Amino acid sequence: MTGEKSDSATVLVTGGAGYIGSHAVLALRDRGRAVVVLDDLSTGRRSALPEGTVLVEGDVGDKALLADTFARHGIGTVMHFAGSIVVPDSVERPLAYYRNNTVKSQALIEACVEAGIGRFIFSSTAAVYGMPERLPIDERTPTKPINPYGSSKLMTEWMLRDSAAAHPLRYVALRYFNVAGADPQGRSGQVSKVATHLIKIAAQTVTGQRAELQIFGDDYDTPDGTCVRDYIHVSDLADAHVAALRHLEAGGASEVLNCGYGRGYSVREVLAMVERVTGKPLPMRIGPRRAGDPPALVAGVERIGRTLDWTPRHADLETIVASALAWEERLLKDHSVRQPSSPSR
Numbered sequence: 356m357t358g359e360k361s362d363s364a365t366v367l368v369t370g371g372a373g374y375i376g377s378h379a380v381l382a383l384r385d386r387g388r389a390v391v392v393l394d395d396l397s398t399g400r401r402s403a404l405p406e407g408t409v410l411v412e413g414d415v416g417d418k419a420l421l422a423d424t425f426a427r428h429g430i431g432t433v434m435h436f437a438g439s440i441v442v443p444d445s446v447e448r449p450l451a452y453y454r455n456n457t458v459k460s461q462a463l464i465e466a467c468v469e470a471g472i473g474r475f476i477f478s479s480t481a482a483v484y485g486m487p488e489r490l491p492i493d494e495r496t497p498t499k500p501i502n503p504y505g506s507s508k509l510m511t512e513w514m515l516r517d518s519a520a521a522h523p524l525r526y527v528a529l530r531y532f533n534v535a536g537a538d539p540q541g542r543s544g545q546v547s548k549v550a551t552h553l554i555k556i557a558a559q560t561v562t563g564q565r566a567e568l569q570i571f572g573d574d575y576d577t578p579d580g581t582c583v584r585d586y587i588h589v590s591d592l593a594d595a596h597v598a599a600l601r602h603l604e605a606g607g608a609s610e611v612l613n614c615g616y617g618r619g620y621s622v623r624e625v626l627a628m629v630e631r632v633t634g635k636p637l638p639m640r641i642g643p644r645r646a647g648d649p650p651a652l653v654a655g656v657e658r659i660g661r662t663l664d665w666t667p668r669h670a671d672l673e674t675i676v677a678s679a680l681a682w683e684e685r686l687l688k689d690h691s692v693r694q695p696s697s698p699s700r
């Protein structure tokens with residue numbers, strides 16, 4: 356491809372100081388790949404990065420900074436994780452989400468096109484599907500997001516699709532289902548100021564940071580009445596990014612791929628697993644439904660299976676839950692992993 360950087364070039368990981376991005380940094384570095392992280396540390400932490408990782412502290416929408424970073428570090432591929440991720444927050448502050456997720460992604464894609472960077476891997480989400488009627492959800496399912504977060508991500512997918520048609524740019528958009536768990540070696544995990552994800556909240560309850568957990572509705576049309584989700588271990592997801600990188604480096608075509616295991620667990624099943632792993636009852640009660648929750652989301656995984664050389668290594672709920680609990684305990688004991696991201700925040 357005209358102007359495309361060579362295969363061994365450095366990978367720029369935007370949002371690399373965050374939960375999923377930091378696991379991608381680990382996966383890349385474990386394979387000897389050169390990595391540079393661009394992060395504004397708004398929700399990320401410097402301490403999430405392995406020692407020696409180059410961190411450019413700044414905004415992913417800053418085109419001058421991007422051009423300088425691309426040139427200075429010989430960037431050949433961008434993995435774009437930076438963004439705002441809280442669905443209810445996106446309903447209250449839609450324009451902030453369109454700015455941080457869509458407008459800034461536009462600047463990043465444009466900077467890539469201008470610099471001749473021909474490979475782009477994007478963190479998309481199952482939220483682009485909205486409330487699908489049929490399971491499993493394959494990539495041909497109509498995209499009908501029901502909140503600004505999902506719309507902000509879908510628009511970035513469209514920008515990538517149209518840019519790839521017009522410019523020497525190839526991309527993989529990975530639509531993540533429910534990401535959970537932590538690095539098996541305990542090097543990173545989820546740190547949230549305000550946790551919203553089920554397994555994170557369960558881990559906080561187990562460690563006594565919350566008195567109890569609420570199940571948001573048990574009257575759904577699902578086998579046990581609680582919502583069903585496809586939970587994917589964050590380290591497997593990170594490996595999927597490495598596989599997507601290899602796919603693009605080998606000359607592979609642009610793709611939109613679901614990332615999940617194709618297997619759903621109900622909220623009750625997840626909580627039963629937490630109790631099994633800890634050997635203790637988990638204080639919980641049934642609460643009302645949470646607005647906007649689809650009853651069931653399970654990924655169709657045929658396409659990722661045939662497109663990428665990706666074999667999940669942690670595809671069972673017990674491993675996911677146990678790693679999340681181990682990380683939560685480490686967070687409580689070891690102040691250094693919680694250190695504030697920068698003195699000004």
Ligand SMILES: NC(=O)c1ccc[n+]([C@@H]2O[C@H](COP(=O)([O-])OP(=O)(O)OC[C@H]3O[C@@H](n4cnc5c(N)ncnc54)[C@H](O)[C@@H]3O)[C@@H](O)[C@H]2O)c1
Pocket residue numbers: 369370371372373374375376393394395396397398399400413414415416435436437438439440455459478479480481531532533534
């Ligand atoms: N966590 C999930 O379940 C989930 C599901 C689907 C998709 N995703 C997507 O995965 C990506 C990573 O999510 P996460 O869970 O790791 O969230 P996170 O908040 O831990 O990570 C986001 C990172 O991006 C950085 N960031 C945010 N805005 C920035 C900006 N303008 N400039 C530079 N850096 C910026 C933050 O400081 C943080 O380090 C997001 O794009 C999210 O939409 C996450």
Ligand SMILES: O=c1ccn([C@@H]2O[C@H](COP(=O)(O)OP(=O)(O)O[C@H]3O[C@H](CO)[C@@H](O)[C@H](O)[C@H]3O)[C@@H](O)[C@H]2O)c(=O)[nH]1
Pocket residue numbers: 440480481482483531532533534551552553554556568569570571572582583584622645648652
């Ligand atoms: O305290 C809690 C928290 C969650 N839940 C339920 O647990 C399930 C999973 O919820 P959560 O962990 O918040 O994830 P989702 O709402 O399914 O959303 C995640 O997964 C989606 C893809 O499936 C992504 O699009 C989103 O970005 C990501 O946050 C849902 O049924 C929730 O109602 C509870 O019952 N109690």
